[in-house]
Amino acid sequence: MAHIDEYIEKRTVTMAIxxxxxxxxxxxxxxxxxxxxxxxxxRAHDLGFIVGSCSDRALSSQRAIWKQLDVPFAFVKAKHQxxxxxxxxxxxxxxxxxxxxxxxxVAEQAEFGFWWDHEAVSEPWLDL
Amino acid sequence: xxxxxxxxxxxxxxxxxxxxxxxAMVGRGHSxxxxxWDGESMDKTLGxxxxxxxxxxxxxxxxxxxxxxxxxxSAGGQANGQPLGEVWAPRPYFDPPYDSEDGLSHVTAxxxxxxxxxxxxxxxxxxxxxxxxxIGQAAQAIGDGRATxxxxxxxxxxxxxxxxxxxxxxxxxxxxxxSPWGWxxxxxxxxxxxxxxxxxxxxxxxxxxxxxxxxNGRLWPYSYYALHEPEPFTEEDYLNGRxxxxxxxxFDCDRPVQAAxxxxxxxxxxxxxxxxKPVYILDHTESAFRPxxxxxxxxxxxxxxxIQAKRAYAGSGLTPDDIDLFSPYDGxxxxxxxxxxxxxxxxxxxxxxxxFYAGDISLEGPNPLNAGGGNMGTxxxxxxxxxxxxxxxxxxxxxxxxxGKAEIxxxxxxxxxxxxxxxxxxxxx
Numbered sequence: 001m002a003h004i005d006e007y008i009e010k011r012t013v014t015m016a017i018x019x020x021x022x023x024x025x026x027x028x029x030x031x032x033x034x035x036x037x038x039x040x041x042x043r044a045h046d047l048g049f050i051v052g053s054c055s056d057r058a059l060s061s062q063r064a065i066w067k068q069l070d071v072p073f074a075f076v077k078a079k080h081q082x083x084x085x086x087x088x089x090x091x092x093x094x095x096x097x098x099x100x101x102x103x104x105x106v107a108e109q110a111e112f113g114f115w116w117d118h119e120a121v122s123e124p125w126l127d128l
Numbered sequence: 129x130x131x132x133x134x135x136x137x138x139x140x141x142x143x144x145x146x147x148x149x150x151x152a153m154v155g156r157g158h159s160x161x162x163x164x165w166d167g168e169s170m171d172k173t174l175g176x177x178x179x180x181x182x183x184x185x186x187x188x189x190x191x192x193x194x195x196x197x198x199x200x201x202s203a204g205g206q207a208n209g210q211p212l213g214e215v216w217a218p219r220p221y222f223d224p225p226y227d228s229e230d231g232l233s234h235v236t237a238x239x240x241x242x243x244x245x246x247x248x249x250x251x252x253x254x255x256x257x258x259x260x261x262x263i264g265q266a267a268q269a270i271g272d273g274r275a276t277x278x279x280x281x282x283x284x285x286x287x288x289x290x291x292x293x294x295x296x297x298x299x300x301x302x303x304x305x306x307s308p309w310g311w312x313x314x315x316x317x318x319x320x321x322x323x324x325x326x327x328x329x330x331x332x333x334x335x336x337x338x339x340x341x342x343x344n345g346r347l348w349p350y351s352y353y354a355l356h357e358p359e360p361f362t363e364e365d366y367l368n369g370r371x372x373x374x375x376x377x378x379f380d381c382d383r384p385v386q387a388a389x390x391x392x393x394x395x396x397x398x399x400x401x402x403x404x405k406p407v408y409i410l411d412h413t414e415s416a417f418r419p420x421x422x423x424x425x426x427x428x429x430x431x432x433x434x435i436q437a438k439r440a441y442a443g444s445g446l447t448p449d450d451i452d453l454f455s456p457y458d459g460x461x462x463x464x465x466x467x468x469x470x471x472x473x474x475x476x477x478x479x480x481x482x483x484f485y486a487g488d489i490s491l492e493g494p495n496p497l498n499a500g501g502g503n504m505g506t507x508x509x510x511x512x513x514x515x516x517x518x519x520x521x522x523x524x525x526x527x528x529x530x531x532g533k534a535e536i537x538x539x540x541x542x543x544x545x546x547x548x549x550x551x552x553x554x555x556x557x
Contacts, residue, residue, distance in 0.1 A: 031163045031356070032288065056378055058365035061357050080370040 016091040018074075019044055019125055020082060022098030023055040026117045029068050034099060035121040042071050044125060050074045050089055054082045054096060054106070079103070083110035095125060135268045136261075136414040140435070142442045145411045147271025149556030152399035152406035153263070155189025155392035156515050157181045158350040161507060162386040164286045165232075170222065174285040175231030177388035179243055182279055185390035190403025191277060198251035198275025199241055200266050202258065204234035205284045205510070207546070209256030212508070213384060214287040235283045235388070251275040259389075259510050260541050260548030264412030266393040267550075276398055280391045284509045286384040305422050310373075315423045317373030320462040322426035324375060327479030331375045335366045337485040338379060338461055341498055344491060345505020347527045348516065352385045352507030361505075380461040382503035389511035391518075396556050405522045410536075411444035411551040419545065429544045430478065433470035436540060436547055440471070444551040448472045452533045453520050455513045457541030458502040466544050468497070473538075496530040513539040514550075521554045 021027055021041065026034035045051050052075035053062045062076035075085055082096060083106075096107040099117040107114040115124055137145065159177030170176065178201075186193060204211030215233040225231050230239045236254035240246075251274045253265065259282040266278045299307040306315065324330050342361035345351040353361070361379075369377030392402070399406035417432045419425065441447060448471060456467030465481035474495050476484045489497045500506065500516025517537035519525040540549040 056370055058357075058361055058379070059368055060359045060362055060365050064357070064359045078368045078370050081368065 015093060015128070016050065017125065017128055018050040018052075018085065018089055018091040018094045020052055020054040020077070020085060020094070020096040020112065022079070022096070022100070022103050022117070023053055023057050023062065023065055025099035026097055026120070027053075027065065027069075029065055034117045036097065036117065038069050038071065040121075040123055041069060043123070045071050047126075049125060050091060052076060052085070054079055054085070056102075079106050082106045082112060086110065093128065135265055137264070137268075137412060137443060138414045138416070138439070140439065142413065142439050144445050145443050147267065148410050148444070149408045149553065150396050151267045151270045151393065151409045152396045152556075153391055153393050153409065153518055153552070154399050154402045154404050154406055155185045155187075155191070156518055157184025157186070157188055157390045158511070158515070159388045161350050161352045161355055161509065163352065163356065163383075164288050165386050167216075167219070167288055170226060172386070173226060173232055174283045174386065174388060175226065175235050175239065175243070177386070178235040178240060178281050178283050178390070181388040181390040182240060182244060182281055185279065185392050188404060189392040191392065193244055193246050194248055195277050196246050196279055197248050198266070198269060198278030199237035199246065199249055199281065200253045200262050200269070200278060201235060201237040201240060201281040202256040202262050202283070203230075203236045203254050204256060205258070205282065207257050209234060209236070209254060211285055213285040213291065214289065216287065233285050233287065235281065237281070240279075240281060251278065258542045258548065259514055260539065260550055261414055263391065263393065263409075263514060263550055264414060264548045266391075267409045267412050270393055270395055276395055278393045280393055281388065282390070282511055283388040284385065284511075286386045291384050302422055316460045316462055317376040318423055319426050319429055321375045323462070323465070326426060327482075329479075329482045331377065331380075332367055333482035333485065334380065334461060335363045337464065337489065337497070338366050338504055339363055340489050341458065341461075341502045341505040343501075343505070344499055344528060345501025345512070348501055348506055348512055350387065350509075351501060351505060351512070352383060352387075353505060376460070376462065379504075382459045382508035385507035385509055387507070387509045387511075389509065389515065391514060405554070407518045407521045408553045408556045409550065410446070410553050411440065411549075413439040413443045413549045414547070415439065416546045424545060429466050430470070433466045433544050436467070436549055437470040437472070440538065440540070440549040440551060446536065446551065448475070450536050451538050452535055453496060453499055453517060453530065453537040455498050455500065455502070455517055455537065455539040457510070457513065457543075457547070458498065458504050459508060459510070459542055461504055463542075463544060464498070464502070467540050471538070471540075473497075491528060492531045494532055496532065499525070499528055499530055510541065513541055517550075517552050521552055
């Protein structure tokens with residue numbers, strides 16, 4: 001946590017950064033559960049990141065997950081619709097976090113940066 | 129594990145089933161439903177869930193284990209005992225009774241009889257098939273006098289990890305043409321595309337049907353969605369689904385789950401003394417076809433389902449107008465329309481299904497198609513087709529109970545090319 005505290009202390013928000021989370025296998029409330037916790041998502045939101053989800057789950061199911069997380073979210077999208085997020089949320093950088101090859105594919109197609117679920121548990125967005 | 133053959137009713141022309149109304153279903157039991165087995169919780173294995181389902185079915189029917197003299201199981205849910213999901217091996221097994229694949233990724237009748245200490249079983253069969261065929265087999269066995277009180281168990285497993293991934297880097301024979309397009313699905317997409325072009329429809333017109341199935345399924349207590357994702361599934365959800373193949377989205381595919389079910393099938397005479405109202409079996413028919421070429425075409429599909437409908441009506445002596453509840457399989461949601469049109473339920477002819485979906489197919493209306501919610505609304509356990517048909521005719525479907533008449537129910541599954549059809553009635557004649 002020292003790393004995070006240090007980051008929070010130093011961070012000055014100069015860029016708009018959007019984080020798109022896959023759910024199943026990525027978020028702790030997914031099925032199967034992933035390693036990205038509510039606290040991580042909450043922290044990203046609190047630090048000014050634009051957060052939302054992009055998953056093969058039904059949109060209504062994604063909204064239910066966010067309600068369970070109790071974190072304000074900017075968007076829910078079907079996985080193949082990741083690219084549409086750019087038009088709706090102007091940002092300086094876009095990242096998608098997921099656990100499947102499909103996540104890599106959609107991130108590449110939408111020209112998002114990508115982190116695997118196991119990479120995301122160290123909250124690499126805090127180093128941006 | 130001997131495979132019993134010759135019991136199927138599949139030789140045309142078929143006459144009325146010789147045991148029509150003399151065999152009945154009485155009890156049903158289910159386990160809870162999980163998305164997957166975690167590989168650790170021994171109280172959540174497919175075997176453990178099958179034991180729960182069998183005990184619940186016997187309790188539902190009001191019988192003791194000593195009254196059971198037959199067990200039929202589809203060890204893994206598919207034909208020839210093959211598992212629907214992945215197997216546990218080569219990972220190390222556990223202590224007995226989970227010291228082999230039996231009880232983990234499949235569950236044989238022999239395994240169940242041992243665990244339940246069923247002392248009086250004289251008829252046992254685990255050669256396996258889908259649940260429609262198993263009920264048909266049990267009905268025939270009971271009618272032929274080979275057993276009097278038979279448990280029919282149907283396990284459906286799903287291990288951790290991805291489902292039906294093609295591990296081989298090589299494909300030979302026919303697989304060289306089909307495997308590059310993925311497991312099974314591309315063929316169904318191809319047939320559906322032909323359907324849409326022939327009849328001037330499109331994928332989005334499936335939406336009312338899928339949404340209604342989800343709505344119905346949320347009312348079935350064992351549905352994966354009722355248990356784990358109870359929020360309503362909407363048209364917006366369906367129309368935003370990621371396409372898996374041309375014309376088919378992820379929401380046209382059932383979700384693999386971990387669950388087990390069991391049914392008590394017995395003679396009509398014996399059923400009278402049991403706890404629940406008997407549901408009489410008027411007919412069972414089976415069919416298996418091969419496509420003319422590498423991929424099943426719409427022509428194949430329509431020809432096969434026409435034959436299935438013809439057999440069901442010939443075997444039961446019923447007509448489309450006699451059917452109150454129709455529950456055709458939907459593991460890929462596009463299957464349903466082929467069955468619906470072939471059986472001409474509610475006068476639906478070839479090419480009419482999507483117009484029919486746009487009408488009133490609710491539980492409250494006159495056309496409650498797949499009142500249980502099908503696989504789309506419950507997960508890929510297949511058993512809601514049997515359980516809902518039973519419960520509707522027994523008048524104990526609770527919030528799913530249709531408002532209209534519920535005296536005759538017909539269900540068919542799984543594939544247009546390989547299916548069993550069952551005709552149930554609230555009376556024996």
